[in-house]
Amino acid sequence: MNPTIELLKSHRSIRKFTDQPVSSALLTTLVEAGQAAATSNHVQAYSVIHVKNPDNRAKIAELAGGQGYVASSGAFLVFCADMKRPTDAAEAAGARVVRGMTEQLLVATIDVSLMAQNMAIAAESEGLGICYIGGVRNNPQAISELLELPEHVYPVFGMCLGYPAHQPDIKPRLPVSAILKADTYRVNQEAVEAFDNTMQDYYQTRKGGNKDARWSTNLAPLFDSKLRPHMRDFLVKRGFEMK
Amino acid sequence: MNPTIELLKSHRSIRKFTDQPVSSALLTTLVEAGQAAATSNHVQAYSVIHVKNPDNRAKIAELAGGQGYVASSGAFLVFCADMKRPTDAAEAAGARVVRGMTEQLLVATIDVSLMAQNMAIAAESEGLGICYIGGVRNNPQAISELLELPEHVYPVFGMCLGYPAHQPDIKPRLPVSAILKADTYRVNQEAVEAFDNTMQDYYQTRKGGNKDARWSTNLAPLFDSKLRPHMRDFLVKRGFEMK
Structure with a gap:
């Protein structure tokens, strides 16, 4: 490297x-x-x-x-x-x-x-x-x-x-096999599940605050409601009308 | 450096x-x-x-x-x-x-x-x-x-x-004084005009094809028409509805 x-x-x-x-x-x-x-x-x-x-x-x-x-x-x-x-x-x-x-x-x-x-x-x-x-x-x-x-x-x-x-600590990332795809988009569900386990281990052992969480359980509250619902009107007001 | x-x-x-x-x-x-x-x-x-x-x-x-x-x-x-x-x-x-x-x-x-x-x-x-x-x-x-x-x-x-x-050749960039602003947004017109001259010099002397152009004259045709007007409908169709 x-x-x-x-x-x-x-x-x-x-x-x-x-x-x-x-x-x-x-x-x-x-x-x-x-x-x-x-x-x-x-x-x-x-x-x-x-x-x-x-x-x-x-x-x-x-x-x-x-x-x-x-x-x-x-x-x-x-x-x-x-x-x-x-x-x-x-x-x-x-x-x-x-x-x-x-x-x-x-x-x-x-x-x-x-x-x-x-x-x-x-x-x-x-x-x-x-x-x-x-x-x-x-x-x-x-x-x-x-x-x-x-x-x-x-x-x-x-x-x-x-x-x-x-x-x-450096926060782990999804396996490359979840991100990089040859020629066409294919879901790699195994890689995502493996990463959920990786994150569970990480949160249980990291410096500075442990918790019981997985990647997907962390994302759940983020997408369970309208994410920053003011953004559209704000951008339009700024002149980014998204025409 | x-x-x-x-x-x-x-x-x-x-x-x-x-x-x-x-x-x-x-x-x-x-x-x-x-x-x-x-x-x-x-x-x-x-x-x-x-x-x-x-x-x-x-x-x-x-x-x-x-x-x-x-x-x-x-x-x-x-x-x-x-x-x-x-x-x-x-x-x-x-x-x-x-x-x-x-x-x-x-x-x-x-x-x-x-x-x-x-x-x-x-x-x-x-x-x-x-x-x-x-x-x-x-x-x-x-x-x-x-x-x-x-x-x-x-x-x-x-x-x-x-x-x-x-x-x-490495393509010049706007002067830092055009980009970096202290506390509030202020237009630095002098820096933009200086850059127009920089680009004119660059295009006249660069390797691999010279032309008479400035930064702003190059941008004119780009913004003179609707830029990729299909993008909005395309994104909506993809599920990015911009709500």
């Missing part, structure tokens, strides 16, 4: 950080590394808000579901899908721009995800720990207002960055 | 490959590295179809817009957002599952993107080159049928993998 693959495979979400701040020079390096990721038709449909104001961090920590590390990590970023910049540029170059297509939502969401993952790897390669904060989609309208996001920009997720003050 | 960041920043899309195949053992390693990426609530909402059948590769190359390297690269993968596996697991664990939420489309699209980008980096760290194929969304229904994708699974993008037979 080469050192890069070793680094990738050593990922765990970090939720406790030392007081050491993330320098502005390092942050710039990380963003540059992020931007090096592939981008659909070169649109680069993303913006990153570095939330420095402590009051706003505290508010976002609350709005994201009471995640204290949003306020206490070395740095906190909000990754936005940004269709404003590329469509404004196209308009300035003479296009009669069509906005609000479903495909544009996908392009921007994928673009920002590839970019963020590159940043995550770059951060980890520098000894930082990271944690994605999907919880920014708990209250995306309030967070958009706080960050003064314009139309055609939406907050996809946040990221805590900082120097780790703990080292949690 | 550490070697990982150096690797990230040396990315270019590869579209010409040697005949050397990608071994099955290496592919497994790459998928494992992909899976190590963060995943929302541990859902791991992705499947990867390794398209081995040469006829199907030729068909997908055509369906993706006549991209010959889809058929000729060392390996070709289709990355799918897969909400079937986690929701089926939740259902088996007793949940009365609600499917078709907009948020589920986002979760699965982000999950597969983070996973794919990890795989891209792992591949590049092993000396492979990659190229994302967003063109699978040109004809997603036909490709879904070919790969026998079930409901609640959709093809997000493809990826060509193989040993590079060319080394294109």
Whole structure:
């Protein structure tokens, strides 16, 4: 295993950080590394808000579901899908721009995800720990207002960055045989069941809090109700009409 | 700059490959590295179809817009957002599952993107080159049928993998000052205009085909018409109803 693959495979979400701040020079390096990721038709449909104001961090920590590390990590970023910049540029170059297509939502969401993952790897390669904060989609309208996001920009997720003050166990993943399929999609039920057992063992023996749970029993409450039912209206209001 | 960041920043899309195949053992390693990426609530909402059948590769190359390297690269993968596996697991664990939420489309699209980008980096760290194929969304229904994708699974993008037979110039990116914003969203028009000039210089001097173009003039035709207007109906038909 080469050192890069070793680094990738050593990922765990970090939720406790030392007081050491993330320098502005390092942050710039990380963003540059992020931007090096592939981008659909070169649109680069993303913006990153570095939330420095402590009051706003505290508010976002609350709005994201009471995640204290949003306020206490070395740095906190909000990754936005940004269709404003590329469509404004196209308009300035003479296009009669069509906005609000479903495909544009996908392009921007994928673009920002590839970019963020590159940043995550770059951060980890520098000894930082990271944690994605999907919880920014708990209250995306309030967070958009706080960050003064314009139309055609939406907050996809946040990221805590900082120097780790703990080292949690690495969480297992589904067997490759459940994920990788030759030529056609086939369900591999055995692999899923094996993974349920893997997760049961993991939860019973991991550092920092044991419980009796399996993968599927953990997922049950997540899908037993409407997941973030405000998202559709929120996106439409932002100009992502999903036409 | 550490070697990982150096690797990230040396990315270019590869579209010409040697005949050397990608071994099955290496592919497994790459998928494992992909899976190590963060995943929302541990859902791991992705499947990867390794398209081995040469006829199907030729068909997908055509369906993706006549991209010959889809058929000729060392390996070709289709990355799918897969909400079937986690929701089926939740259902088996007793949940009365609600499917078709907009948020589920986002979760699965982000999950597969983070996973794919990890795989891209792992591949590049092993000396492979990659190229994302967003063109699978040109004809997603036909490709879904070919790969026998079930409901609640959709093809997000493809990826060509193989040993590079060319080394294109690295394509410039927007200045960090256009992307990274402190506390609130502010348009940095100067940075965009500077980038238009950067791209004009790049297109006039790059290896392999020069042209007179700027970033914004390249984007104009992309947004001057409805981008992939079939995507909405396609996703609804797949069970991603964007409720």
